[in-house]
Amino acid sequence: MTRGSDTGPGRRAAPSARAARRRQRVEHSVLAGAGLLLLAFMAAPLLGLFATASFRDFVAGLQHPLVWPALRLSLITTSASLAVVVALGTPLAWVLARAQRATRLVETVLELPIVIPPAVAGIALLLAFGRRSLLGALYPPGWSLSFTTSAVVLAQVFVSAPFFVQAALSAFRRIDPHLLLVARSFGAHPLRVFARVGLPLAAPGLLAGALLSWARALGEFGATLMFAGNLEGKTQTLPLAIYTAMEADLRAAQSLSIVLVVLALLLLVGVRALLRSLDGGEVR
């Protein structure tokens, strides 16, 4: 290319070009190889889960007495925790997205549950809301929040809310601030700006955040075990049932695991499709 120039690399262009191409190919394969290794490792457990179960085993596993109560409890508690997270997390993210001060500090506090181990979260919840907590002194005698179905929901809210709030926060921050100024210039009051401009424009981000948060709540194990226990029909969600079943019957544990994976997969695909249709509606 630079044959006409008298610079060093230009003069050696022809032979070095081939070497450079070879080198490029090698470097690409090294990068791709490293990526494939991780991909293979990630796929192996999922393959194991599905490949080692025959359909008959799967159906037999589903008849295990732990399965249906746990599935039912998981659906009820994650629905409740998702409702709490979305109902309270959306306004929080909206206020944070528009606040000028102290947002870094609040955001850090909100992100903490993502990085602290779930078992620690469980202990912390116990110390905050358990029978021997400060709040516990106010409980009626013989009653405690801990080791109830409500405790399951609280543990799920605690670990899953940060995922939703972060997604909502970044969705709200992406809204052009001029849109909000213009809305206000017409006389639109805060709730109207929030409901008619903020919510619809952030909807795809909110939905994606809700999915992440729901998935985290569905898989919640450690904090639930510490704070709510493992009581069949009351606090034994799918992950805890899998743990219990595994001690006696690996087949039941496997069936339960497959149910959990399929559930998560269906939701992931469903929300992706919904997001795509929302995006398609915007002519850009």
Place this chain on the structure above:
Amino acid sequence: MTALRARLGGRIGALPLEFELEVARGTLAVVGPNGAGKTSLLLMLLGALQPANGRIELGDRVLFDSDAGIDVPLEDRRLGYVPQEYALFPHLSVQDNIRFALRSSGVAGPELEARAREALAELKLERFAERRVTALSGGEQQRVALARALSVRPQALLLDEPLAAFDIAARRETRAFLAEYLQRLDLPTLVVTHDAGDAQALGQQIAVLEAGRIVQCGTWQELDARPASRFVREFLRGAA
């Protein structure tokens, strides 16, 4: 005739702002180099940015007075605001953009529909009523933004770089339309622009803002006859 009068002081970062202006009839074009404080001035009038001191009057209403502790919120100032790139609501159709404005201003029922139709007709947008605003051309978007801002009957109009989004060819035509329309509108209007041609075409008065201060204010001819600074002289030359 309502007039927009402002005398404001404040500080944006390290830049001290200090200006006094009056828009009675017609359009005042505020020009100046980048970072001179044009947009800050606009946001202070709008109520989105609080000045440290001063007073803003719109007709006989006081919108801001630091001495008297008056600061009418943005929602109640009744100023029409058209930002750069227009800020149309991308999730709403043309007529729903206008309906949103009307409903926000407290209009409802049959009056809302009548006024929405009126606003569409005024800017010849009837055939775009059902369109999504993202499917419109720049000129059409500008007309929607004007129709939407004017539908709520503001007492003054603030336009931020209304022609910045256009290339040269489209700019001339849109500029001519806007100049003619603003003249007919007869509403105190303030246009912020960095373009000399826009300022000449749109502004009956031109205020030159430099480093937070108005260094000169007058008609194009007045500025041309006696430019107060090197920037003014060079800026005027840019219109040719």
